[in-house]
Amino acid sequence: MDLRPHHLLCTQGYGGKGYSGEFVENMNRLTDRLRSGEPVSIRLKFSTDDLCTYCPHMLGEDFCRTNEKVKRFDRKVVEYFHLEEKEYIYQELVEKIRKEITPEMLADICAGCSWYPVSACKEKILGI
Numbered sequence: 001m002d003l004r005p006h007h008l009l010c011t012q013g014y015g016g017k018g019y020s021g022e023f024v025e026n027m028n029r030l031t032d033r034l035r036s037g038e039p040v041s042i043r044l045k046f047s048t049d050d051l052c053t054y055c056p057h058m059l060g061e062d063f064c065r066t067n068e069k070v071k072r073f074d075r076k077v078v079e080y081f082h083l084e085e086k087e088y089i090y091q092e093l094v095e096k097i098r099k100e101i102t103p104e105m106l107a108d109i110c111a112g113c114s115w116y117p118v119s120a121c122k123e124k125i126l127g128i
């Protein structure tokens with residue numbers, strides 16, 4: 001599975017709402033797999049990923065309708081957690097992020113995201 005850096009957070013906070021029916025269906029399928037408890041190998045990709053593929057905002061490869069914003073989310077996740085464009089086990093990465101992240105870091109990364117105030121990101125990622 002290809003995941004872009006900030007989607008390491010979105011896949012934790014996701015609570016069933018999304019940009020379209022097709023997007024939600026795909027997101028449900030992917031998050032069911034990632035949350036099943038079985039280790040899932042992912043390829044961290046600094047570009048369009050398997051969530052973007054079904055998103056109405058994807059205009060092309062590495063070209064989101066809100067590209068400047070999503071690239072900023074990605075860059076901050078990469079910098080805070082020292083990530084590289086390579087294969088990881090999703091559950092190991094999530095564990096590392098949950099150990100290292102602070103409320104200030106999450107608020108900084110997700111500033112400007114319309115889902116952040118209404119999703120379960122703080123609860124799932126910070127445990128509060």
Ligand code: SF4
Nearest residue numbers: 052055057058064070
């Ligand atoms: S809004 Fe942009 S970054 Fe987010 S899933 Fe859609 S295409 Fe991908």
